[in-house]
Amino acid sequence: MSFLLNAWYVATFSREVGVDAPFARTLLGRPVVLYRDEAQRAVALDDRCAHRFAPLSQGRIVQGALECPYHGLRFNAGGQCVHNPHGDGRVPSGAQVRTYPTVERYGAVWFWPGDPARADAALLPTFPFVDPDSNITHEGYLHTRAHYQLSADNLLDLSHFQFLHPDTLGSEAMARGDVQSGHLGDTVWVRRSAYDEALQPFVAEGFGVAPGTRVDRWMDVRWTPPGLLSIVIGVTAAGMARESGLIAPSAHWLTPETERTTHYFFAFGLPKEMGDTARQLVRYAVEGLMKPFESEDLPMLEAQQNNLGDRDFWEMQPALLPIDAGAIRARRIMERLIAAERADAAGSQAASARTIAVAPVADTSRAVA
Amino acid sequence: MSFLLNAWYVATFSREVGVDAPFARTLLGRPVVLYRDEAQRAVALDDRCAHRFAPLSQGRIVQGALECPYHGLRFNAGGQCVHNPHGDGRVPSGAQVRTYPTVERYGAVWFWPGDPARADAALLPTFPFVDPDSNITHEGYLHTRAHYQLSADNLLDLSHFQFLHPDTLGSEAMARGDVQSGHLGDTVWVRRSAYDEALQPFVAEGFGVAPGTRVDRWMDVRWTPPGLLSIVIGVTAAGMARESGLIAPSAHWLTPETERTTHYFFAFGLPKEMGDTARQLVRYAVEGLMKPFESEDLPMLEAQQNNLGDRDFWEMQPALLPIDAGAIRARRIMERLIAAERADAAGSQAASARTIAVAPVADTSRAVA
């Protein structure tokens, strides 16, 4: 699989991970189990017992360790087997499950599938509006049957609102508006404006705009690798300064499940000071968006993926339009980062002899017979 | 996929293709969309937008062009993008969807997946009895989970009637009858006769034969590449000349959907002069045949395909019987045509810039029509 490994990905929302029962999810093609240890720290392990590959997620959490449901071995937060209930109870060396660095932020548990030594929480882009310390947030999750970059294309080019979501998000004014894009390092931004627009009821109501009112709307999208976006929608009376309007910021996080499926996490947040209004609005936004996302975006993404099949995006020789500038920039950045990571890995392998652990099968077997 | 490309295949029945909504179908492994332009002409395009591979069949028909449901690009009957609703509206060069030659005949839309320059309506074999100008016709469609040549085998060797369709089409007399086959150019014919036969009620009633009457029955099958058959069933009182009997002609058209699935189109037609009788009979035949086709042929073809798997037919070292002569001849013709088309394609590619393969379909087809 051609994923960027040295990067933070959302594994799941924080509330899904508890001390009572483990949580299983396939991430970047790997079975992963998440749980909380006795210090309430989120732990991510390969969901595969070191002994006979049973899914640890079907076992119990015992004293901060995960117990395998098949033979009862227990693995701690470091992935080390700490308990063997059989015979003399000795734990075989090498009974170790791979563990992934995690960090908990913005209401989500993030995990790092690459080199643990490089996992630095400071590398996480900021999504301050969904920081639960200062905001009231609401979250949505959708399973998407398409490559995560098709989802990123979708979010980086909101010109599809008018065609795919004519009854909820789009309007004729969007095609007449303007769009700019650019990048700063590996961050891509796309800014789209629609002028003198009559909003669809769903959006109008969310911004407290009376039916029929003419407004200007802007949509600022920011993308960072590997697929972490924020979208700020702003609305103001037509012709007025942006400062006089209202904004609705949201986070959109894409985590590949496999080469052809994606976990799509999104969240809205508004300052705690707004109280019940914030609570109502973030819920309204998430629940209202679920409908077009599920019934319009998901089938489209899946249809694109079906037409793409196993082919590479560029092999399809896609026609390029000005509206694609941001999405293409993001794809180029990902290609560069993945190529660099691979070159790096190839270099390390060449430099040092391979030292993959070989289980001393024969000896052990003889010893235990 | 190893299909003959320079040939006419049925895409669908004419009535399925309209001006109101596009029609999607996978043909020879390709997603194809069909619709009618403003001149009512049937158009066939790759069902894949040139921009981001969205299925055009999920879009609208606007002024004779297909509008992509994702970003609103429009493509005309020539596959050219003629409308970009975004920004300055310029259409990028290269925004072009592949189009396929079509011809409408015998109540069906035919498409040509090969070199458009070779697409000649005159190459179509004739099926005059289902020409809607002079006939009352009725049609049936079945999706078959088997390679189209297994279906052709089935139709070219009706000796299976007795074993697979004992209650509707078969009789003991069929095995006692005689069978001849031959070919004229690339057309294969098989003529089978059963003498002094008691027909099953379904066939007897269709021919207006009183129960228990002894008859002679003949079944003339004609096959032309790639899988276009006509079958004429005739019945006469036992011992009487064929001229004193009645015939029921039908067309059977096989279009590969994939290497393992087939679109099976069939149609009956009788002269308009026969009026209501014709209307009743063609409906009776199609609806009556649906039962054995669906419940007996389809499961058998699928079971054969399962046993064949990914192997080539000859790799299975099939035992050959005299009854197989026609089917084997047809397979040999297809193998020769496909090999010639490939050799041709390889030659052209070596010799010059891309000019897609040529098969000698034209001459042969003309010779036998």
Added chain:
Amino acid sequence: MSFLLNAWYVATFSREVGVDAPFARTLLGRPVVLYRDEAQRAVALDDRCAHRFAPLSQGRIVQGALECPYHGLRFNAGGQCVHNPHGDGRVPSGAQVRTYPTVERYGAVWFWPGDPARADAALLPTFPFVDPDSNITHEGYLHTRAHYQLSADNLLDLSHFQFLHPDTLGSEAMARGDVQSGHLGDTVWVRRSAYDEALQPFVAEGFGVAPGTRVDRWMDVRWTPPGLLSIVIGVTAAGMARESGLIAPSAHWLTPETERTTHYFFAFGLPKEMGDTARQLVRYAVEGLMKPFESEDLPMLEAQQNNLGDRDFWEMQPALLPIDAGAIRARRIMERLIAAERADAAGSQAASARTIAVAPVADTSRAVA
């Protein structure tokens, strides 16, 4: 597929194979049809007509031969085509279906997928307690979505009782007990004892032990290639000699369906002299075990297989525990036997020119055209 071919495998229980209708099953990746000939002898053939690959299992049994449902060819117990209902009725040479040696024993039909010359009933290991001549038996069958060796691992290491089957088969005492294993030639044995144990109600009732009674329990497992096991469970009052206890012997036979799925046959038997008591107990055991087997073992085996994927067992670098000694020994024996069989096959092929029958396709085709 990497199966041992020169070995006896259970095809099905004897009662499944009759004279009225053929029985189909995929065995070692091959479609096989079973039926009884006029002498009541169980016959196993490739379930694939020599003519057009139709499944013979969908046909009729006629005078001890199988009639193909498609064109009516008939094949006898030797796999030879003995009847062609068409034309002059001549049977083409080469119309031959592969047949497999069978033997009927212990209430099951065994088949030999390898070299027929080596098929010797004497090679079958003994399971005297399910010999229907002297025992009352009861049988169970489960389809398992995992490699058959994962099932063998499961049966060879009953330490999982405590974790996977805590409410029916397990107890805390099992981990505290002792386990020994060894091998004699290619037979592996594992003996496990639990002392001073309170049995779960299911086991207690089966052995007629009053609730709460302290017992000693022993579990003797014997494995022979390719996956034929007997398990004898014994129970006695705590501290008493084994001779004073009761035993429940059972057979467990694993036949690969494919590389990833297994037919699991098991049977209990008790002496006919025990009469109704035996009848009740063997039924109680089979029906009672169905629940943990189906709801606990099968999902676990399937989960293991999912985590294993297409990888080899050793590629996963499994941690080895003392409890694995028997299972690992059995795996090593299978690896050695399969390697030897392949080396043997490679040798034979090198020694003599290949003499596989080539159907004279071209000539025949010409002859019948």
